[in-house]
Amino acid sequence: MGFLDINNVTKSYGAVEVLHKVDIQVDEGEFLVLVGPSGCGKSTLLNMIAGLEGISSGEIAIKDRVVNNITPSKRNIAMVFQSYALYPNMTVGQNITFGLEMQGTPKPERDKAMAEVASLLQIENLLDRKPGQLSGGQRQRVAMGRALVRDPDVFLFDEPLSNLDAKLRVDMRTEIKKLHQKLGTTIVYVTHDQIEAMTLSTRIAVMYDGYVQQLGTPKEIYDTPANIFVATFMGSPAMNVLPAQLIEMNGAIHAEVAGADGPKHLRIEDAPDAYGNYVGKSVMLGIRPEAITDPEGADRNAKNIQSLANQVTVTEPAGADTFVTMSLGGKDCVARMRADAEANPGQPFEFAVNMDKAVLFDPQTEARLA
Amino acid sequence: MAVASSDTAIRSSNVTRTFIYLFLLLFALFYLMPLGIMLVNSLKPLSEITSGGMIAMPNEWTIEPWLSAWSTAQIGVEPTGLRPYFINSIAMAVPAVAISTVAGALNGYVLTKWHFQGATWIFGLLLFSCFIPFQIVLIPMARILGLLEIAGTTYGLILVHVVYGIGFSTLYFRNYYAAFPTELVRAAQIDGAGFFQIFWRIMLPSSGPIIAVCCIWQFTNIWNDFLFGASFASGDAAPMTVALNNLVNSSTGERPYNVHFAGAIMAAGPTLLVYIVAGRYFVRGLMAGSVKG
Numbered sequence: 001m002g003f004l005d006i007n008n009v010t011k012s013y014g015a016v017e018v019l020h021k022v023d024i025q026v027d028e029g030e031f032l033v034l035v036g037p038s039g040c041g042k043s044t045l046l047n048m049i050a051g052l053e054g055i056s057s058g059e060i061a062i063k064d065r066v067v068n069n070i071t072p073s074k075r076n077i078a079m080v081f082q083s084y085a086l087y088p089n090m091t092v093g094q095n096i097t098f099g100l101e102m103q104g105t106p107k108p109e110r111d112k113a114m115a116e117v118a119s120l121l122q123i124e125n126l127l128d129r130k131p132g133q134l135s136g137g138q139r140q141r142v143a144m145g146r147a148l149v150r151d152p153d154v155f156l157f158d159e160p161l162s163n164l165d166a167k168l169r170v171d172m173r174t175e176i177k178k179l180h181q182k183l184g185t186t187i188v189y190v191t192h193d194q195i196e197a198m199t200l201s202t203r204i205a206v207m208y209d210g211y212v213q214q215l216g217t218p219k220e221i222y223d224t225p226a227n228i229f230v231a232t233f234m235g236s237p238a239m240n241v242l243p244a245q246l247i248e249m250n251g252a253i254h255a256e257v258a259g260a261d262g263p264k265h266l267r268i269e270d271a272p273d274a275y276g277n278y279v280g281k282s283v284m285l286g287i288r289p290e291a292i293t294d295p296e297g298a299d300r301n302a303k304n305i306q307s308l309a310n311q312v313t314v315t316e317p318a319g320a321d322t323f324v325t326m327s328l329g330g331k332d333c334v335a336r337m338r339a340d341a342e343a344n345p346g347q348p349f350e351f352a353v354n355m356d357k358a359v360l361f362d363p364q365t366e367a368r369l370a
Numbered sequence: 371m372a373v374a375s376s377d378t379a380i381r382s383s384n385v386t387r388t389f390i391y392l393f394l395l396l397f398a399l400f401y402l403m404p405l406g407i408m409l410v411n412s413l414k415p416l417s418e419i420t421s422g423g424m425i426a427m428p429n430e431w432t433i434e435p436w437l438s439a440w441s442t443a444q445i446g447v448e449p450t451g452l453r454p455y456f457i458n459s460i461a462m463a464v465p466a467v468a469i470s471t472v473a474g475a476l477n478g479y480v481l482t483k484w485h486f487q488g489a490t491w492i493f494g495l496l497l498f499s500c501f502i503p504f505q506i507v508l509i510p511m512a513r514i515l516g517l518l519e520i521a522g523t524t525y526g527l528i529l530v531h532v533v534y535g536i537g538f539s540t541l542y543f544r545n546y547y548a549a550f551p552t553e554l555v556r557a558a559q560i561d562g563a564g565f566f567q568i569f570w571r572i573m574l575p576s577s578g579p580i581i582a583v584c585c586i587w588q589f590t591n592i593w594n595d596f597l598f599g600a601s602f603a604s605g606d607a608a609p610m611t612v613a614l615n616n617l618v619n620s621s622t623g624e625r626p627y628n629v630h631f632a633g634a635i636m637a638a639g640p641t642l643l644v645y646i647v648a649g650r651y652f653v654r655g656l657m658a659g660s661v662k663g
Contacts, residue, residue: 050556050560051560052556052559052560071559072556072559072560073559073560073561073562073563074562077560078560079556079557079560081553081556081557082553083551083553085551085553085554085556085557087554087557087558087571087572088554088576089572089575089576098558098561098563098571099560099561099562102561102562102563102567103562146557146561150561
């Protein structure tokens with residue numbers, strides 16, 4: 001049993017099931033991120049953990065105590081909302097201590113807890129202001145202070161950074177991570193931003209269409225995505241997923257893809273057994289943009305770099321990197337190169353493909369072959 | 371070029387502005403004229419009015435008509451002046467406004483933040499009550515007041531006005547709270563606040579403008595009501611509006627118009643005062659729900 005157990009939980013509105021048999025165990029001190037596009041059920045799941053929405057079947061337990069029928073305030077959780085949800089009529093100090101007041105904590109203790117949280121978040125000078133007088137970043141801090149002051153078992157974050165501007169979002173992201181490392185609290189965090197998910201989490205649950213598509217560490221999710229949805233959702237630019245044919249050539253398995261001027265062959269080493277069944281059949285070949293580079297920029301530790309000559313269609317210099325697009329398997333395939341790689345549109349170019357990082361998917365089930 | 375053109379813009383806008391203000395001033399004077407004439411005539415002796423000087427300023431200023439209207443004028447059979455009836459109206463309007471506003475706020479809170487089966491229907495029925503004409507309910511209402519044994523009393527009037535007011539106050543608060551962020555209620559729930567704690571500590575303190583709107587609306591309607599007052603509370607419990615009518619109808623011989631004018635201003639005074647004090651919230655509150663959507 002974990003610290004927070006979500007056992008076969010479903011959610012239905014009338015006859016429509018919007019969340020199907022979710023099963024996640026979260027250990028103490030873990031930072032679990034629920035990520036997925038709008039409408040995938042991630043916020044619903046969070047609200048069910050909080051007790052703001054009912055559970056249709058299955059059970060949720062915090063510290064081995066089933067909380068299905070326990071009101072939100074008795075679950076010992078705290079939540080940070082997307083809109084911060086600060087009480088507009090109260091000062092920052094009153095906002096932070098409102099929960100303690102409702103629990104009947106005496107005033108001296110409340111003030112002490114408030115002072116501790118305020119110094120932790122560096123908002124001591126804001127305590128007498130009203131939320132309306134604060135900037136977005138300050139409101140965010142106060143909302144976190146309100147959660148922290150209660151010393152809950154589980155913190156719930158509902159897209160807390162989505163209302164901030166781009167720069168502040170990155171700063172606050174780092175701060176949330178620091179806070180987690182410092183306090184070692186258990187956090188469930190909902191976001192639609194895959195970069196937030198990758199940077200913050202110790203584990204990620206990728207959700208789509210009411211199903212948990214994959215649950216794993218950021219590295220597992222990134223390197224060995226369970227299916228094409230996870231592969232393309234996580235990572236920016238998205239993973240290239242190209243139609244290919246598996247063939248056996250010179251005693252090794254090769255992926256054959258259509259280039260701009262004829263078929264290209266990429267050798268696959270240490271192929272899992274499952275690949276054998278697909279020889280002679282079509283598959284989907286997944287390659288991350290950063291696994292396709294110019295030969296000089298290729299990963300020196302990679303065991304299997306395949307050279308691929310193809311025509312460049314577009315180059316997009318982005319400062320630190322240059323994104324080079326070519327046509328492969330009838331689709332646009334993006335490569336992420338050093339800023340000064342000499343690729344020019346319309347010209348042939350010698351790409352280096354790191355096949356260690358390539359993954360294959362079944363075209364019908366879209367599941368990864370392993 | 372730029373300087374010259376902006377110059378012209380300012381000049382032309384000044385001309386327009388002057389014109390607009392003159393126009394508005396004219397209309398303000400037009401609308402204020404009746405009140406002005408009432409005020410002027412309430413401050414002159416009766417002889418000056420009967421001699422044909424309605425519009426003229428008083429030759430001799432006097433507050434005698436005001437004193438008479440307030441405490442000695444003949445209302446029905448008793449020479450009590452309007453004072454006891456003014457007190458009746460206050461005793462009726464203040465509780466009726468307070469109760470219907472709080473009830474409307476509670477209804478709005480429940481209808482928007484605590485969804486339950488049939489909420490839309492209940493709101494529809496409450497809304498429907500706004501459109502029921504007063505005359506239709508007179509007889510059933512009289513029957514109910516009789517059964518409750520509060521017919522002919524101020525309590526009876528309070529009940530009638532509360533019942534009639536809840537439809538409107540619910541409409542106001544429901545629309546206002548529909549735009550009120552639900553996340554605040556959820557945050558308070560997680561913080562451990564109960565149903566009424568959320569209402570008192572979170573919802574009501576943020577409802578200033580709509581409370582002002584609701585109070586103005588209810589107070590104006592309840593204070594100015596004549597039909598219910600005349601039907602359910604004649605005699606000692608009559609409200610100001612009924613007493614004013616009695617004042618005007620019960621004087622014998624020469625009609626003391628100056629006293630009537632003074633009485634009429636007294637009857638209109640409280641509503642005017644409410645608009646002056648809380649009026650700026652009125653427009654703000656009416657807009658709040660609609661603009662934020």
